[in-house]
Amino acid sequence: MQTGNGKEYKMIYLDNAATTLKKPMQVGEAMLNALQTMGNSSRGMHKGSMDAAHAIYGARVKLASFFHCPRPDHVVFTSNITESLNIALYGLLKSGDHVIATDLEHNSVLRPLYLLQKERGVMVDFVPADRSGLINYADFERLMRPNTKLAVCTHASNLTGNVVDIKKVSSIVHAHGALLIVDAAQTAGTWPVDMQEMGADVLCFTGHKGLMGPQGTGGLCIRKGVEIAPLIVGGTGVQTYSTSQPEQYPTRLEAGTLNGHGIAGLSAAIDCLNEIGVETIQTKEIMLTKRFYNGVRNIPGVTVYGDFSGEHLGIVLMNIRDYDSGEVSDLLSEEYGIATRAGAHCAPRLHEALGTKEQGAVRFSFSWFTTEEEIDTAIEAVKRIAEEE
Amino acid sequence: MQTGNGKEYKMIYLDNAATTLKKPMQVGEAMLNALQTMGNSSRGMHKGSMDAAHAIYGARVKLASFFHCPRPDHVVFTSNITESLNIALYGLLKSGDHVIATDLEHNSVLRPLYLLQKERGVMVDFVPADRSGLINYADFERLMRPNTKLAVCTHASNLTGNVVDIKKVSSIVHAHGALLIVDAAQTAGTWPVDMQEMGADVLCFTGHKGLMGPQGTGGLCIRKGVEIAPLIVGGTGVQTYSTSQPEQYPTRLEAGTLNGHGIAGLSAAIDCLNEIGVETIQTKEIMLTKRFYNGVRNIPGVTVYGDFSGEHLGIVLMNIRDYDSGEVSDLLSEEYGIATRAGAHCAPRLHEALGTKEQGAVRFSFSWFTTEEEIDTAIEAVKRIAEEE
Structure with a gap:
């Protein structure tokens, strides 16, 4: 697979956990083709509209297969993914419900929960993370209450890159008759994600990170029988005379014109991922991560966060001495042409657990397009910054 | 301006009120460029992220100027547009509030209102439309109550194409201290839209219709001082440690990664519109509409809906005899290669007013790229279908 990046792009882009900048060439081609041929899906029976409907349905089928969602019409x-998580949480939690989240969660989970606490009296408990950013699965059991409606858990931390054993979580959650929402923001496309095998009742994903699709795409895969009330209602092109949103998925949760052009790009990205194989991507990212981790871990003054003994995504979080993480990231960008992300990363509870609230931290994150040479250049840059004073 | 549609596209596309299929060439080019260079806006300080932030801010500035929104940071x-309208209605209406809408409104306004009625006890009144699809402005005055929080009104009907005099509406609404939300789905890009001059407190727009941008884009322009509570909350890249969504616009209403690639396309589309001039587009659409209307109005068996004495967009709604509108639209598509939309059009109250609830209606809608030859072919097709029996 070639990257669509035709220009000689000089930046070493190691901010793939924020968004993958290099995309397969086919993604742009598919978007351009869609832009030239797509009408409005479900809003007519002519070729333009039908082409859009077919392309979008085709993307549902591909995503259902990719994530092992039993029904393509349950891919919304x-x-x-922020919208996906808001839809799932607002659409499932009612007044008096109890929910379990973890310290690993992103603000896309935390802020809806805090608002639901305030507005609907939903009760929230958090599985704590230790100073390595790990959780203890037994805490899910400990926090269960009779009114626990659901647990929400990330598949992997966007800060440390540590992967959560969702199967363990779901077995506890399901034993208590509760539901499990999984945030696959970091794992979709970089790690095998089988919602049935892991026991996710709702799987939330985004298109522009590991899936290497365009921004403006994302979704949820819903297990049959899970009833999520819509957050946004409006025109659907069907059942015009009904005063409420149609009941059936995916229409129930999809009001207004879909991003057909973006979905066409995402669909092409899935084809590319299938061609390479997610396991191959995973193997490469693990290799790159190990190479980087082994290169930086013993540099005097470097602190690496998280646990490297278990499953670990293509993310390495660090600080250099007591340097402000923003300044280190700026130096990396300006002096070495290396793009990373610094500061806080929308995961406030985990920063507190790791003890990086004040300093923030520098995140290096890799993708299928990252090369070993880039990793080595990044190691060298860290070394030099750590040697300066 | 050239259309990006490189292929010999044989369909005569007259479904532009659903989505414009032909886009300026620059839109696709801008999206492709963004796909190759954009990081995640506001999630880093490296070039990829800063490029994204600059491009998105640039688009805000252009849209603010285009719609005469006083502040670019109040362009969300x-x-x-369905999401825009949901955000505005949910974010402004509280329990006990009264709202005035019209029979012209789309389900993107009606369904949120019906749900707010049910969930929050919001009270809703409708300005009725007559059999020509016209409203009486005095009805806004008549329906005002002391607890009227706002009125919501379309700038032009997506069914009849009749343009509403928003200035008249706002003067009544503002005299009572209420707010006005304007749905500019059909007018943005095809008609001059000056939110200050028309007196809109919130202007909702979509990117993929008259603005000729990509699907997956839209927004709201908010007058300073109008406080809309967020509908979706989550990560914003700023104020990570705040438990609630940041207060300032646009971040308050923009959680999660924006559709930077789509916004880049929309931004290029605005440049094209500015180059042509919206008044030039308006003049052309009026000319095309008159040509089509004059060509079909006297064909025996043809009923045209709406009023053609006042301001009128590039939309003509009709039926042929008592033929099912869906069958007529299919015939147009299959026999004549003309794309239209039939059936109900997500505007149920107006269908009832026009008396087209059972039959639906066939909508022909034009764009900047529509030619006089296409109009003449469409007239001829209507004539032939009306002559058959």
């Missing part, structure tokens, strides 16, 4: 498109 | 991006 959104504009990003 | 969404994935479509």
